[in-house]
Amino acid sequence: MKRKKKIIILGAGFSSLSASCYLAQAGYDVLVLEKNDAAGGRARQLKRDGFIFDMGPTFYWMPDVFEKFFGDFNRRVEDFYQLNRLSPSYQVCFGTDDYLPIEADLAKIKNRFEELEPGSSFKLEQFLLKARDYYDIAVKDLVYKPGEKLTEIITPATIKRLNAFTRSIKKDVARYVKHPKLQKVLEFPVLFLGAKPSNTPAFYSFMNYADFVLGTWHPTGGMFEVAAGMYRLAMELGVRFAFNSPVDEVVIENHIVTKICVGQQEYECDVLLSGADYHHTEQLLPVAYRQYSEAYWKRKTFAPSALLFYVGFDQPLKDMEHHTLFFDVDFDKHASAIYDSKQYPDEPLFYASFPSKSDSTVAPEGKEAGIFLIPLAPGLDDSDAIREKYFNIILERIEYVSKQNVRSHVLFKESFSVSDFVSLYNSYNGNAYGLANTLLQTHVLRPKLRSRKVKNLFFTGQLTVPGPGVPPSLISGKIVSDLITKHIAP
Numbered sequence: 001m002k003r004k005k006k007i008i009i010l011g012a013g014f015s016s017l018s019a020s021c022y023l024a025q026a027g028y029d030v031l032v033l034e035k036n037d038a039a040g041g042r043a044r045q046l047k048r049d050g051f052i053f054d055m056g057p058t059f060y061w062m063p064d065v066f067e068k069f070f071g072d073f074n075r076r077v078e079d080f081y082q083l084n085r086l087s088p089s090y091q092v093c094f095g096t097d098d099y100l101p102i103e104a105d106l107a108k109i110k111n112r113f114e115e116l117e118p119g120s121s122f123k124l125e126q127f128l129l130k131a132r133d134y135y136d137i138a139v140k141d142l143v144y145k146p147g148e149k150l151t152e153i154i155t156p157a158t159i160k161r162l163n164a165f166t167r168s169i170k171k172d173v174a175r176y177v178k179h180p181k182l183q184k185v186l187e188f189p190v191l192f193l194g195a196k197p198s199n200t201p202a203f204y205s206f207m208n209y210a211d212f213v214l215g216t217w218h219p220t221g222g223m224f225e226v227a228a229g230m231y232r233l234a235m236e237l238g239v240r241f242a243f244n245s246p247v248d249e250v251v252i253e254n255h256i257v258t259k260i261c262v263g264q265q266e267y268e269c270d271v272l273l274s275g276a277d278y279h280h281t282e283q284l285l286p287v288a289y290r291q292y293s294e295a296y297w298k299r300k301t302f303a304p305s306a307l308l309f310y311v312g313f314d315q316p317l318k319d320m321e322h323h324t325l326f327f328d329v330d331f332d333k334h335a336s337a338i339y340d341s342k343q344y345p346d347e348p349l350f351y352a353s354f355p356s357k358s359d360s361t362v363a364p365e366g367k368e369a370g371i372f373l374i375p376l377a378p379g380l381d382d383s384d385a386i387r388e389k390y391f392n393i394i395l396e397r398i399e400y401v402s403k404q405n406v407r408s409h410v411l412f413k414e415s416f417s418v419s420d421f422v423s424l425y426n427s428y429n430g431n432a433y434g435l436a437n438t439l440l441q442t443h444v445l446r447p448k449l450r451s452r453k454v455k456n457l458f459f460t461g462q463l464t465v466p467g468p469g470v471p472p473s474l475i476s477g478k479i480v481s482d483l484i485t486k487h488i489a490p
């Protein structure tokens with residue numbers, strides 16, 4: 001019998017899990033080596049005193065991408081986890097008692113728009129028609145291209161919509177709505193892509209279609225359950241996993257990876273696919289085989305890092321929703337602190353999630369699980385004193401806007417920040433979610449899925465194609481698997 005080609009996958013994040021399933025299905029012998037003790041990568045789970053926290057992603061968007069993934073294996077999402085649509089999808093807090101809920105019903109969203117700006121519901125309809133058009137072009141086609149040649153994305157459809165690539169989403173939104181609150185709401189989804197709205201092409205307004213029309217969902221138990229489901233699927237397909245296996249060297253001879261080292265342990269392989277941070281993986285190679293210099297990485301716009309808190313409360317907090325965005329201070333000043341001055345913001349915007357509002361499995365009865373996230377410039381110092389300072393700022397702000405005592409209800413808190421991203425995930429400068437999707441960091445202009453210097457070395461994940469986020473990571477795993485199959489048959 002013909003020997004199956006052996007693929008080693010570095011890391012067990014979403015992109016690696018996705019690739020492992022496709023590659024096992026294609027007939028390769030797949031072994032995943034993961035530094036940490038569980039699958040999921042940045043979708044790590046924290047359990048404490050009966051509380052369960054997602055330490056990374058919390059927004060489940062683009063359910064069609066997940067359906068497609070499981071469908072490719074003749075399985076359904078519900079075979080692996082239970083999904084509920086949130087209503088409201090989220091709310092935005094603009095100040096004391098000033099909340100704008102984004103309902104899971106477009107007619108209700110339009111009413112809210114109309115209340116704030118007469119005539120804006122019609123404008124929103126027009127905006128979403130265009131966003132839907134971009135969604136169909138992007139998510140059904142373009143994002144599945146490997147980014148090898150520009151011609152992959154120069155199609156009659158994209159040429160006709162060239163403006164959408166040259167104009168920023170900020171400018172585009174301003175053409176449709178004038179009210180600052182509505183502008184902020186429409187600019188919010190592209191923050192997932194890691195750059196300022198003024199630096200993100202209008203084409204990415206397909207994220208607004210995902211937001212307002214496809215909705216925000218929640219897997220019971222949290223986002224970690226998605227990774228756990230993909231892990232189970234991978235095991236069923238015959239993928240093997242070795243946890244607590246930090247790869248520390250990649251041995252290359254004549255432009256071919258021959259083995260991978262985890263301490264004294266050596267693994268031979270025919271193909272190496274890395275789903276770990278791209279920059280980190282290149283550090284494991286002999287210098288001559290690295291494709292990108294330190295200067296290259298320094299020039300890039302990275303998605304923000306973050307300061308996160310996971311907090312157990314002894315009672316539910318009033319006025320908070322499952323997802324609440326605190327846009328009650330100057331958005332542009334905070335964005336400038338992240339991307340321009342690269343400092344701590346004086347008055348941070350932050351995001352709060354209380355998953356126990358809609359999922360009774362994540363907190364003991366009568367208690368509340370809170371997750372807080374302040375986006376930060378990567379590379380900042382994150383001492384205990386700084387963490388404490390910002391924890392107090394967050395709680396004070398919630399107390400101020402919702403007129404309730406929050407601090408006395410904290411049972412415990414844990415934090416996670418820049419240095420933890422580095423030590424736990426080998427993340428470049430502690431970035432939280434990879435390389436931003438600016439115009440100059442899109443598609444063919446992103447780090448490549450296939451090494452130009454090493455014949456059997458491939459990359460996947462949020463630093464390569466198509467970009468940051470859980471759905472793009474699933475897609476990245478599929479594209480790279482197709483590429484591997486094309487170049488090195490099983």
Ligand SMILES: Cc1cc2nc3c(=O)[nH]c(=O)nc-3n(C[C@H](O)[C@H](O)[C@H](O)COP(=O)(O)OP(=O)(O)OC[C@H]3O[C@@H](n4cnc5c(N)ncnc54)[C@H](O)[C@@H]3O)c2cc1C
Pocket residue numbers: 010011012013014015016033034035036040041042043055056057058059060061245246247248275276277280306308373424425426432433434460461462463467468469470471473
């Ligand atoms: C705080 C936060 C909030 C987010 N919120 C959302 C959200 O709401 N919705 C959304 O869609 N996306 C969100 N994202 C983004 C999303 O989580 C990521 O884009 C996605 O999980 C990245 O997956 P990945 O496979 O590319 O990388 P990772 O998850 O980083 O996986 C890489 C894996 O490689 C391992 N590794 C590293 N070095 C080695 C080594 N030497 N040897 C072996 N293994 C190694 C790491 O331990 C890790 O497990 C968020 C991210 C963060 C951090």
